[in-house]
Amino acid sequence: MDLEFNEEQAQAAEAARRFLARECPATLVRRVREGRPAHPDALWAGMGAQGWLALPFAEKYGGFDADWVTLGAVIEELGRACDPTPFIDCVVSCGGLIQDAGSEAQKQRWLPALGRGELLVSLAMLEVATDPDPEQVATRLEAAGSSYRLSGRKLFVERAAGAHLLLVTAREAASGELRLVLVPAQEPGVELVRLQSFAHPHLFEVRLDDVAIDAGQILGEGADAMPHLRRALQCTAALLAAAAAGGSQRVLEMTLAHARERQQFGRPIGSFQAVQHMLADVWTDVETARLAAYEAITELHLGRAADEKVAIARCASSETFVRSCFTAHQIFGGVGFMWEADLHLWTRKAKEIELACGGTVLWRRQLATLL
Amino acid sequence: MDFRFTPEQEQLRQDIRRFLDEHVSAELRAEIATSAHTPGPLARCFLRLLGERGWLGIGWPTEYGGQGRTMLEQMIFYDELDLRDIHYGGLTITSLAMTLMKLASEEQKRTYLPRILRGELEICLGYTEPGAGSDLASLITRAERDRDDYVITGQKVFTTGAHYSSHIWLLARTDPGLPRHKGLSVFIFPLDSPGITVRPLYTMGRIRTNEVFLDHVRVPASAMIGAPNSGFHTVAVALDFERIFMGKYARLRRNFSDLVACCRKLSRNGRTLLEDPVVQDRLVGLHIAIERLRLLCFKSAWKVDRGQVPTAEASAQKVLASELEQRLADEGMKILGPCGQLESGSPHAPMEGRLVDAWLLAPMMRFGGGTNEIQRDIIAQRGLGLPRA
Numbered sequence: 190m191d192l193e194f195n196e197e198q199a200q201a202a203e204a205a206r207r208f209l210a211r212e213c214p215a216t217l218v219r220r221v222r223e224g225r226p227a228h229p230d231a232l233w234a235g236m237g238a239q240g241w242l243a244l245p246f247a248e249k250y251g252g253f254d255a256d257w258v259t260l261g262a263v264i265e266e267l268g269r270a271c272d273p274t275p276f277i278d279c280v281v282s283c284g285g286l287i288q289d290a291g292s293e294a295q296k297q298r299w300l301p302a303l304g305r306g307e308l309l310v311s312l313a314m315l316e317v318a319t320d321p322d323p324e325q326v327a328t329r330l331e332a333a334g335s336s337y338r339l340s341g342r343k344l345f346v347e348r349a350a351g352a353h354l355l356l357v358t359a360r361e362a363a364s365g366e367l368r369l370v371l372v373p374a375q376e377p378g379v380e381l382v383r384l385q386s387f388a389h390p391h392l393f394e395v396r397l398d399d400v401a402i403d404a405g406q407i408l409g410e411g412a413d414a415m416p417h418l419r420r421a422l423q424c425t426a427a428l429l430a431a432a433a434a435g436g437s438q439r440v441l442e443m444t445l446a447h448a449r450e451r452q453q454f455g456r457p458i459g460s461f462q463a464v465q466h467m468l469a470d471v472w473t474d475v476e477t478a479r480l481a482a483y484e485a486i487t488e489l490h491l492g493r494a495a496d497e498k499v500a501i502a503r504c505a506s507s508e509t510f511v512r513s514c515f516t517a518h519q520i521f522g523g524v525g526f527m528w529e530a531d532l533h534l535w536t537r538k539a540k541e542i543e544l545a546c547g548g549t550v551l552w553r554r555q556l557a558t559l560l
Numbered sequence: 561m562d563f564r565f566t567p568e569q570e571q572l573r574q575d576i577r578r579f580l581d582e583h584v585s586a587e588l589r590a591e592i593a594t595s596a597h598t599p600g601p602l603a604r605c606f607l608r609l610l611g612e613r614g615w616l617g618i619g620w621p622t623e624y625g626g627q628g629r630t631m632l633e634q635m636i637f638y639d640e641l642d643l644r645d646i647h648y649g650g651l652t653i654t655s656l657a658m659t660l661m662k663l664a665s666e667e668q669k670r671t672y673l674p675r676i677l678r679g680e681l682e683i684c685l686g687y688t689e690p691g692a693g694s695d696l697a698s699l700i701t702r703a704e705r706d707r708d709d710y711v712i713t714g715q716k717v718f719t720t721g722a723h724y725s726s727h728i729w730l731l732a733r734t735d736p737g738l739p740r741h742k743g744l745s746v747f748i749f750p751l752d753s754p755g756i757t758v759r760p761l762y763t764m765g766r767i768r769t770n771e772v773f774l775d776h777v778r779v780p781a782s783a784m785i786g787a788p789n790s791g792f793h794t795v796a797v798a799l800d801f802e803r804i805f806m807g808k809y810a811r812l813r814r815n816f817s818d819l820v821a822c823c824r825k826l827s828r829n830g831r832t833l834l835e836d837p838v839v840q841d842r843l844v845g846l847h848i849a850i851e852r853l854r855l856l857c858f859k860s861a862w863k864v865d866r867g868q869v870p871t872a873e874a875s876a877q878k879v880l881a882s883e884l885e886q887r888l889a890d891e892g893m894k895i896l897g898p899c900g901q902l903e904s905g906s907p908h909a910p911m912e913g914r915l916v917d918a919w920l921l922a923p924m925m926r927f928g929g930g931t932n933e934i935q936r937d938i939i940a941q942r943g944l945g946l947p948r949a
């Protein structure tokens with residue numbers, strides 16, 4: 190057993206922390222949340238220059254073939270920094286799907302550009318307002334001669350307005366099988382409607398009205414894409430757990446600093462037992478959430494059937510992040526509630542992560558079937 | 561034992577409902593929903609109407625022009641207001657005015673009480689300072705005697721309502737020579753007095769609050785409530801009146817009912833959300849918790865009506881209500897699925913985004929108005945008689 194990063198992974202984490210401390214201050218997080226700008230171009234380019242956007246891809250597609258733990262370490266740091274980028278959606282989910290399900294030509298075409306930060310892809314998966322289940326797909330892909338037509342409606346698509354491509358899940362009319370279709374976001378027939386979420390600043394409804402699709406836009410060779418999607422969702426879930434662990438760790442640190450600094454009744458509020466107990470509980474949560482996240486990530490790393498560990502990590506770390514923010518607000522009191530204070534950026538992020546990619550509910554269901 | 565309201569109390573509720581149904585227009589409710597807790601012209605009008613019809617004095621003794629109603633009857637009234645999201649003017653009526661009756665001079669009573677009763681005065685609370693939150697007695701805003709006046713200099717923070725209120729109820733240090741609790745006094749004076757600057761503070765919960773800077777603000781000695789250096793006692797009296805109204809259940813019950821209605825309407829995977837056993841179990845848990853809170857609210861009001869002070873009950877009410885507010889919002893969103901995160905005005909937003917609003921406001925409920933840690937201290941020490949740490 191070894192519960193620490195190896196030297197290389199530790200260096201990646203360290204470098205990421207330094208880079209983000211410089212390039213991703215809370216002021217940037219705040220501006221992107223407020224939509225000024227909606228996409229942090231300079232940060233994204235910087236992340237591209239660091240090689241992060243190509244970490245999971247094979248070398249022949251311009252990638253680094255990074256191990257899962259290294260990827261997790263970088264993502265944990267992104268969570269700490271409350272990063273306002275589409276890293277997980279674009280690189281992990283969509284990039285992962287292209288690499289996993291795409292044909293050789295498609296990988297050659299999309300992955301290097303994605304890895305250089307020139308291509309933004311958003312996953313368009315969910316369709317039902319109340320249901321996070323990715324199998325509830327009514328979007329139809331219908332053959333029309335040698336090409337296809339795509340119609341349907343997607344919800345909760347992240348940053349659709351800034352994306353170049355939408356990776357749309359659809360049912361092929363003839364077979365009823367799942368297909369993954371890359372659709373340019375500005376294509377005729379694609380309409381974007383903004384949704385207002387307190388958690389995610391840039392969510393959209395995507396309406397697809399008889400969009401023309403050619404075979405080259407459909408990932409893979411026409412086999413059922415459900416296993417690919419499941420695998421991508423699993424990797425995404427494990428890495429979201431790392432982001433949540435990083436975020437909650439940071440919130441714990443901010444809260445500890447405040448508890449040491451803030452004086453009431455002539456002593457630091459951190460000296461009150463009630464405050465200490467709250468912080469002790471947060472620490473316990475955070476510590477176990479982080480361990481759960483990396484256990485899940487190492488299972489992926491070893492190529493094992495990671496269903497159970499991933500589900501546990503996904504749920505534990507998200508709950509921890511939200512709960513640690515609730516406690517942070519309690520210990521910060523009035524100053525932490527101000528719009529100008531940074532804490533609520535993490536509080537909203539905690540919910541963003543909880544709900545990302547179908548949210549934790551999905552994984553609780555999954556876990557129930559594994560009991 | 562009888563846990564029911566009397567027929568007279570039920571009748572009162574019907575009368576209040578009829579009055580509110582008639583006068584709380586859709587326009588008023590829309591104004592309230594979008595006004596970031598700042599009363600607009602319609603809300604002001606409505607407050608005056610409440611005054612005219614005698615409702616503002618519902619709990620005041622008849623000698624001050626009130627209806628002299630019991631606490632249970634007041635609870636019925638405020639619950640009905642709460643159900644319609646009307647929350648302006650409450651504290652001025654239920655806490656500050658009651659404190660004035662108890663501690664103010666005859667002249668102060670004559671000056672303030674009739675105008676409060678007519679809904680003409682709104683008074684904001686100037687307690688908290690940057691260095692003095694839970695530890696209010698450490699505040700440093702100074703009020704110095706100068707012949708017949710006091711000259712006040714300092715800074716208040718989180719002074720909610722200071723941008724629209726007519727007056728401020730302010731705690732300041734009048735004698736720095738005395739021990740911390742002893743050298744404080746309460747003043748009440750108009751917010752347009754020279755030397756006052758109000759700056760907005762915006763919050764994550766949409767509610768706006770303020771910083772108030774006081775630079776040599778000159779107020780007459782007659783602005784002081786009670787004897788010099790008795791301010792901590794005055795504030796304690798006001799807080800005791802305030803706490804009874806702090807943890808309320810009506811709005812939680814309403815949001816819960818709306819959530820249930822939503823679950824009956826929305827479906828997932830071929831059945832309504834309400835048919836999902838996981839959802840049912842979560843809802844049942846919330847239901848029970850809200851009932852506990854309701855019972856505690858009844859107990860507090862009932863105790864007051866018997867001439868007792870519901871110290872532990874009122875604090876427990878505040879703790880339960882605030883933590884339940886957060887739980888209801890968070891679990892409610894989970895129940896509704898991904899659309900739970902959508903705010904009012906967004907396509908697909910369930911319950912007009914009300915759970916989102918509650919979620920964003922909930923942290924404040926837990927630490928505002930005396931933090932839940934302090935409330936638990938009160939339950940343990942004043943309620944259970946345990947020794948102080």
Ligand SMILES: Cc1cc2nc3c(=O)[nH]c(=O)nc-3n(C[C@H](O)[C@H](O)[C@H](O)COP(=O)(O)OP(=O)(O)OC[C@H]3O[C@@H](n4cnc5c(N)ncnc54)[C@H](O)[C@@H]3O)c2cc1C
Pocket residue numbers: 451453454458461462463464519520521522523524526684685686687688692693694695717718719720721763767768769924927928929930931932933934
């Ligand atoms: C939106 C908003 C509106 C407000 N409106 C008003 C208003 O109109 N007028 C007004 O005067 N104030 C107002 N307040 C201030 C509010 O009452 C204070 O925030 C509250 O009293 C807590 O004080 P604090 O924020 O300084 O937190 P602190 O007192 O610094 O407390 C921080 C943490 O330390 C804990 N702590 C402190 N002392 C102890 C102890 N002895 N034992 C255990 N734990 C302890 C607290 O429980 C809390 O968890 C408002 C605040 C907000 C955010």
